[in-house]
Amino acid sequence: MFKITILGSSGALPAFGRFPTCQFISIQNRFFLIDCGEGAQMQLMAQGLPYHKIDHVFISHLHGDHYLGLMGLIFSMHLQRRTADLHLYSLPGLDEIITLQLKHSKSALNFNLIFHALPQGTRALIYEDDAVTVETLPLLHKLPCNGFLIREKQKPLRIDKAKLQEGMLLQHIAQLKQGLNVHDDSGQMIYHHADFTLPPRPSFSYAYCSDTAYFPALTEHVRGVSLLYHEATFMEDERDKAAETRHSTAREAASIAAEANVEKLIIGHFSARYRDLSGLLAEACRVFPNTELAVEGTTFTLEE
Amino acid sequence: MFKITILGSSGALPAFGRFPTCQFISIQNRFFLIDCGEGAQMQLMAQGLPYHKIDHVFISHLHGDHYLGLMGLIFSMHLQRRTADLHLYSLPGLDEIITLQLKHSKSALNFNLIFHALPQGTRALIYEDDAVTVETLPLLHKLPCNGFLIREKQKPLRIDKAKLQEGMLLQHIAQLKQGLNVHDDSGQMIYHHADFTLPPRPSFSYAYCSDTAYFPALTEHVRGVSLLYHEATFMEDERDKAAETRHSTAREAASIAAEANVEKLIIGHFSARYRDLSGLLAEACRVFPNTELAVEGTTFTLEE
Numbered sequence A, B: 001m002f003k004i005t006i007l008g009s010s011g012a013l014p015a016f017g018r019f020p021t022c023q024f025i026s027i028q029n030r031f032f033l034i035d036c037g038e039g040a041q042m043q044l045m046a047q048g049l050p051y052h053k054i055d056h057v058f059i060s061h062l063h064g065d066h067y068l069g070l071m072g073l074i075f076s077m078h079l080q081r082r083t084a085d086l087h088l089y090s091l092p093g094l095d096e097i098i099t100l101q102l103k104h105s106k107s108a109l110n111f112n113l114i115f116h117a118l119p120q121g122t123r124a125l126i127y128e129d130d131a132v133t134v135e136t137l138p139l140l141h142k143l144p145c146n147g148f149l150i151r152e153k154q155k156p157l158r159i160d161k162a163k164l165q166e167g168m169l170l171q172h173i174a175q176l177k178q179g180l181n182v183h184d185d186s187g188q189m190i191y192h193h194a195d196f197t198l199p200p201r202p203s204f205s206y207a208y209c210s211d212t213a214y215f216p217a218l219t220e221h222v223r224g225v226s227l228l229y230h231e232a233t234f235m236e237d238e239r240d241k242a243a244e245t246r247h248s249t250a251r252e253a254a255s256i257a258a259e260a261n262v263e264k265l266i267i268g269h270f271s272a273r274y275r276d277l278s279g280l281l282a283e284a285c286r287v288f289p290n291t292e293l294a295v296e297g298t299t300f301t302l303e304e
Helices: A040-046 A070-079 A094-104 A170-177 A236-245 A250-260 A278-287 B040-046 B070-079 B094-104 B170-177 B236-245 B250-260 B278-287
Strands: A002-008 A022-027 A030-036 A056-058 A086-090 A113-117 A125-128 A132-138 A146-152 A189-191 A205-209 A227-231 A265-268 A291-293 A299-302 B002-008 B022-027 B030-036 B056-058 B086-090 B113-117 B125-128 B132-138 B146-152 B189-191 B205-209 B227-231 B265-268 B291-293 B299-302
Touching: A002 A040, A002 A265, A022 A040, A022 A146, A030 A070, A040 A070, A070 A086, A070 A094, A086 A094, A086 A125, A094 A113, A094 B094, A132 A205, A227 A250, A236 A250, A250 A265, A250 A278, A265 A278, A278 A291, B002 B040, B002 B265, B022 B040, B022 B146, B030 B070, B040 B070, B070 B086, B070 B094, B086 B094, B086 B125, B094 B113, B132 B205, B227 B250, B236 B250, B250 B265, B250 B278, B265 B278, B278 B291
Parallel strands: A030 A056, A056 A086, A086 A113, A205 A227, A227 A265, A265 A291, B030 B056, B056 B086, B086 B113, B205 B227, B227 B265, B265 B291
Antiparallel strands: A002 A022, A002 A299, A022 A030, A125 A132, A132 A146, A146 A205, B002 B022, B002 B299, B022 B030, B125 B132, B132 B146, B146 B205
16 A cells, blocks of 8 residues: 655645645555654654654655654654654754754653765665555755655566466465475476466556655656655746746646656645635646645545 | 733643643743743744744753754744844853854854853853843752742832823923922922822732752742742652652642742743643642643733
8 A cells, every 4th residue: 555645735934724744655565654744643643643653754855844753753763663664764953953952952862863875966776665666756956856756576476376276385385475386396387486386466656746846857757656646835926936946837747647648647835825716727727637636634645 | 911822831841732841921021031942933833823022031050841942943943034132041061062052054144142151059140131131040950940030120110190290291290200309490399209200000920930840948938939830741740760860750740839938839841741730730729729821822811
């Protein structure tokens, strides 16, 4: 299961009950956080999400609305007696910010913080396990800033239970799921994997792109993803403001989605000038119809 | 007018919709913030308070639940084009924490941040203008920690309008309000102030005491205040836990209030173990009946 829960949809200035950027990712029993704006821990609690299970936190850049909730989350994990390592992925600087605050609060955490300094301006593999990869994506912002591309690896073949035979051992089934044929002691093939398996379930992908100006070079990196989150701080009538502050308009976000032929688009990081977000949604939908707004508490599930 | 609005009543771990510690003070058209826990800016906005008018922020100590909302508030003031100086009063360390985060976000603020390094363990005058003083109060906590005592100075005499006479000049009235008699050019007294004035309106005082273990030496410092806020993280059945973590029980907070003969007590900084706060209130009220709970959004007004 691959789920993205929006915990903050606001631009730099929180407004109208919208919180700064934070997303909770649940993917095949791994739990990630992408960005961690102020109030992230309260939002995680309010949504009943298992924040103590988060092992990897990915921070796009060091504007406050993308990381200021991290220190509070770390302190709360400590108070709740977390012992598991916590991995933090960020451009350099976050480690210094956290270390200084731990020093002044005389805190010795119960768990290890493991900082991973991210490169900038390139696509790089920054996390990999047997089922999932996370890569950075180049974005175009006032500060160095990374997007993140989270992909499921190809999943195992599924056993076609109707075809299983008497005498098959668990180890045979495990081999078949891996696409291996089973041989007997004399080396003769006794089960061909194609006879007992169904194709794997589909693998999904999620690209997170915030904060960024309209950046056509991004298109190739997010081509065909299942779900694209692209910031849309402004509408087209504020296009100059968007360019000046290195943010995107809703139409620009939708253009990237359309050019990259993604399956679905979420827009977020809304300016405090918009109480009502329907104009942003309409503007994006004219270019890319399968667009939704990021709304606090909404979960997007990637499944067949 | 002297008003205290509670923006956060939670202990270190936010829970049940309670936010970390923050209080907004409005006193004779001055606007102060005491502590600034995570989410303070969202709480200020949610309560419709004029946060751009805050000129002085007093931070008790450098545990995250008392200052982590400050950086976000500063960034938001900047985004909203604040130009007025902002004065920050804290034990040393906060300046370094803020400066480092400004550096990594490459932010040059539109306004001046003026750090005032507080002493610790003593009572000291840290702010004074023509109507108000703020002093530190010694507390007993795991980290160095200051309470704050905010007092109105004696107010001017009130003119008894019914007694005003023909021919009195505005400058005469101003002199009378200051308790001065008015003389004519020959030096003869023409108006005695006592004949034209009523006593001043009463001056009020507010003592903020968080975080602290039960600390009887505090009593003399808060004697007779109009309103005492004293932390009550635990109930008596967790008295050992309170002592170990240098926090107070509700009964201990009420004992200070009773010994100091204050007019009213507010308790707050509640542990996340208490969903229902009525037990804490009852425990305090048995010792000091005029006690209320700190609740987000509640305003306490000090007036006749």
